[in-house]
Amino acid sequence: MFIDEYISGVAPIRGKILLVDDQVVNIKILHQLLQTDYDIYMARDGHQAIDMCKKVKPDIVLLDIEMPMLNGFDVCAHLKKDPDTEDVAVIFVSGHFDEDKEVKGFQLGAVDFIHKPINPVITKARIKNQMMAKSQTDLLRSIALLDGLTGLANRRKFDQVLPVTWLQCAREKQPLTIILLDIDFFKHFNDTYGHTEGDTCLRVVAQKIQDTVNRPYDLVARYGGEEFICVLPNTDLIGGTYVAQQIVDSIVSLKIAHINSPISKFVTVSAGVSTVVPMYDMPNKILVEAADKQLYLAKDRGRNRVLGCLVEENT
Ligand SMILES: [Mg+2]
Known part of the structure; x- marks a missing residue:
């Protein structure tokens, strides 16, 4: 929207x-x-x-x-x-x-x-x-809490939602999962097709992610340039990985041409998933850092894929 x-x-x-x-x-x-x-x-x-x-x-x-x-x-x-x-x-x-x-x-x-x-x-x-x-x-x-280009929630909204969701899951002793997504070789895409097409690509990808993550209490936000983040309360690692894989597959199925992508003819995304059963005294940034690390590994292992991990209490 x-x-x-x-x-x-x-x-x-x-x-x-x-x-x-x-x-x-x-x-x-x-x-x-x-x-x-x-x-x-x-x-x-x-x-x-x-x-x-x-x-x-x-x-x-x-x-x-x-x-x-x-x-x-x-x-x-x-x-x-x-x-x-x-x-x-x-x-x-x-x-x-x-x-x-x-x-x-x-x-x-x-x-x-x-x-x-x-x-x-x-x-x-x-x-x-x-x-x-x-x-x-x-x-x-x-x-003020929407991203102007994609219509998704923006980073500020994410920063507001994560602590609230964290406390809610801690109270209910429920797992909390986040998915960090990044469009593969997006710089190549902009260099090849120009920034207007780049913006269109961001909008289409954002809409697809939003359509895939559709429970009322889930949040999808634009996290940075070509990065998106999903907050999924009451979701374990298996469920979160499943959703992330659905997103990755759905982006490929959009068949957005990307002739200079080294790995595909089409636009792809990589995803890092992390899950924790939050405790009150844990800083919530460990969940984002863990997802970031998984995203990095997903990129390292060839992109267009999902990697995930469980964040343990003493990490
Ligand atoms: Mg009176």
């Missing part, structure tokens, strides 16, 4: 709003006002609000300030501290105008204030504006 398709594909149709108020009547009023345009969720106290934010990931929270136990400020501070919820747009709903309170709210990271009793037109307009700002920010954030 390329950037332009991506942009047209992800425009949110309906935003999600969480209404938080200890008074049912206030929730009812806002619900009535907003339900036709947005998906509405509700919470009656601060703890519930935090739980709901983690669960439903709303775009906007309309947050009452005056609540027993955890008040709105406490909830906002909590949401902004947690990476899971820090991106939510908080709009405070306050019983009366109080400049000091507004200052405090903005300092805590709120994006706007609405006063009760709410004015329906103003409230709707402000929420619409914030929803637009939120969706544009979300879009920029996701584009």
Whole structure:
């Protein structure tokens, strides 16, 4: 998927709003006002609000300030501290105008204030504006993690995903496999056909890898120039090697002409696979280093092939 398709594909149709108020009547009023345009969720106290934010990931929270136990400020501070919820747009709903309170709210990271009793037109307009700002920010954030040429995840996204996947597999005592792929003799390809054709080749190969690695929790990223990396949680070495071989075979079957490749008439790739059952105290870079070593060996032994290894606990 390329950037332009991506942009047209992800425009949110309906935003999600969480209404938080200890008074049912206030929730009812806002619900009535907003339900036709947005998906509405509700919470009656601060703890519930935090739980709901983690669960439903709303775009906007309309947050009452005056609540027993955890008040709105406490909830906002909590949401902004947690990476899971820090991106939510908080709009405070306050019983009366109080400049000091507004200052405090903005300092805590709120994006706007609405006063009760709410004015329906103003409230709707402000929420619409914030929803637009939120969706544009979300879009920029996701584009920043995409590779512009191939539309795959980029290196930054990989650097974000690997530690999270590592911890998840460590927690579940599940194997984690990565596949490092490199197009064989890509410099020859560029020298022969030019960089425009080189770019096309990268796109086609990227798409093929993405099509082959298709479980929802797998990640395929462009790792460097003509290098790609796959992160496969809950996958052992046999499974990972199988996937890598499928990729290698599928690239040959594309029959992209490469007349100056010393090993084939067509574009080929080499793959290094490494698998580990992660431990919390292991650095995750050992997995990448191991795959890199296997990739090097695969190149050394003739390219267009897969080599893999298990990373042991004490390596
Ligand atoms: Mg209240």
